Amino acid sequence: MSVFSKIREHEQVVFCNDESTGLKAIIAIHSTRLGPALGGCRMLPYASEEEALEDVLRLSKGMTYKCAAADVDFGGGKAVIIGDPARDKTPELFRAFGQFVESLNGRFYTGTDMGTTPEDFVHGLRETNCIVGVDEVYGGSGDSSVPTAQGVIYGLQATNQALIGSDELGSKCYSIQGLGKVGFKVAERLLEEGADLYVTDINQQAIERLLSKAKILGAGVKVLSSEEIYQANADVFIPCAMGGIINDQTIEQLKVKAVVGSANNQLLELRHGQLLKEKGILFAPDYIVNSGGLIQVADELYTPNKERVLQKTKAIYNSLLHIYEYANTLGITTIEAANEFCEKRIEARSRRNSFFSHMKRPKWAVRT
Numbered sequence: 192m193s194v195f196s197k198i199r200e201h202e203q204v205v206f207c208n209d210e211s212t213g214l215k216a217i218i219a220i221h222s223t224r225l226g227p228a229l230g231g232c233r234m235l236p237y238a239s240e241e242e243a244l245e246d247v248l249r250l251s252k253g254m255t256y257k258c259a260a261a262d263v264d265f266g267g268g269k270a271v272i273i274g275d276p277a278r279d280k281t282p283e284l285f286r287a288f289g290q291f292v293e294s295l296n297g298r299f300y301t302g303t304d305m306g307t308t309p310e311d312f313v314h315g316l317r318e319t320n321c322i323v324g325v326d327e328v329y330g331g332s333g334d335s336s337v338p339t340a341q342g343v344i345y346g347l348q349a350t351n352q353a354l355i356g357s358d359e360l361g362s363k364c365y366s367i368q369g370l371g372k373v374g375f376k377v378a379e380r381l382l383e384e385g386a387d388l389y390v391t392d393i394n395q396q397a398i399e400r401l402l403s404k405a406k407i408l409g410a411g412v413k414v415l416s417s418e419e420i421y422q423a424n425a426d427v428f429i430p431c432a433m434g435g436i437i438n439d440q441t442i443e444q445l446k447v448k449a450v451v452g453s454a455n456n457q458l459l460e461l462r463h464g465q466l467l468k469e470k471g472i473l474f475a476p477d478y479i480v481n482s483g484g485l486i487q488v489a490d491e492l493y494t495p496n497k498e499r500v501l502q503k504t505k506a507i508y509n510s511l512l513h514i515y516e517y518a519n520t521l522g523i524t525t526i527e528a529a530n531e532f533c534e535k536r537i538e539a540r541s542r543r544n545s546f547f548s549h550m551k552r553p554k555w556a557v558r559t
């Protein structure tokens with residue numbers, strides 16, 4: 192397939208190469224119809240450049256929908272750095288990346304994602320102001336995985352409400368894939384609520400950290416292998432690592448009643464939403480559940496306010512219940528319902544103007 196056929200849905204794709212630092216990154220801007228593109232930057236040891244391109248194209252498109260669902264005036268973008276986060280990170284690499292972000296002149300804002308941390312982006316911040324989610328001491332709004340994890344908790348509560356008519360999180364069993372920045376915080380909160388957990392992570396340190404926490408709380412955690420997690424006898428599966436994990440092979444194994452997690456692009460294909468529905472498994476559209484981080488970093492660009500972020504993150508609960516109800520009424524899948532809702536909103540808003548006209552975000556005039 193030609194490059195232009197591959198990127199036909201996207202406005203712009205930038206390949207960033209810096210030999211001296213070893214930086215190989217791709218920035219994808221899916222759409223700026225609702226405002227400048229906003230989305231985190233992943234660092235992963237992709238098996239091939241094609242795989243990295245595929246990932247950044249899918250992720251940036253997802254951000255367009257996430258921005259529409261979260262009702263923020265930004266568009267969809269994302270970046271990936273090809274490299275091993277455990278081995279290849281240097282301050283100079285992140286500065287080189289920051290220079291490329293700056294060259295886009297405000298069309299793209301970025302921050303953390305899988306494999307990157309707020310500390311990494313402090314280096315990038317020396318080259319551009321278009322970096323979000325660094326520590327408050329550097330003028331940022333802080334680690335965006337905190338509201339992301341909070342949003343997953345609201346998503347779990349809404350899903351429990353839809354399934355059993357109660358928001359209660361304890362006295363249930365959850366299976367969690369990935370105990371990184373988001374997964375660990377979700378696991379910690381569920382343990383505090385008295386829930387039982389099955390967990391998996393390819394990083395042994397992440398497992399040990401959670402086991403120490405569980406020991407302090409006297410809580411029950413069972414560690415499973417990467418393959419076993421799909422068969423766990425849990426009520427809800429919480430994917431907090433990579434995408435594409437809901438597919439033909441895994442759906443067959445799932446015993447849960449719902450899938451609610453932070454991982455971006457959980458469904459390998461749209462039809463997997465239908466397969467989940469047929470199996471009676473409720474799917475919480477990932478870009479609604481995991482929008483807490485986006486809400487925080489978007490808010491940061493209007494001068495950050497923690498209380499406002501919390502209020503907007505809480506809205507994930509009602510948004511999800513609304514999507515469940517809408518899907519039920521129309522007899523469609525929850526992902527179809529969410530996509531339809533976002534596409535209508537993008538269409539309605541773009542009728543006003545099809546371009547964004549200001550580099551700086553206007554200050555919030557109205558408190559919600």
Ligand SMILES: NC(=O)C1=CN([C@@H]2O[C@H](COP(=O)(O)OP(=O)(O)OC[C@H]3O[C@@H](n4cnc5c(N)ncnc54)[C@H](O)[C@@H]3O)[C@@H](O)[C@H]2O)C=CC1
Binds near residue numbers: 370
């Ligand atoms: N950090 C944030 O605020 C947001 C994150 N997300 C998404 O949530 C997911 C997790 O993000 P973070 O926690 O920030 O990433 P992270 O890099 O901090 O954590 C990911 C964890 O998953 C583990 N992992 C990787 N492959 C695995 C596998 N095959 N099986 C089990 N564990 C595996 C890693 O060892 C790591 O501990 C990603 O899909 C990310 O795109 C979405 C919205 C915002």
Ligand SMILES: O=C(O)CCC(=O)C(=O)O
Binds near residue numbers: 455485488
């Ligand atoms: O969390 C962030 O820094 C930006 C939001 C994002 O990339 C995401 O929601 O996937």
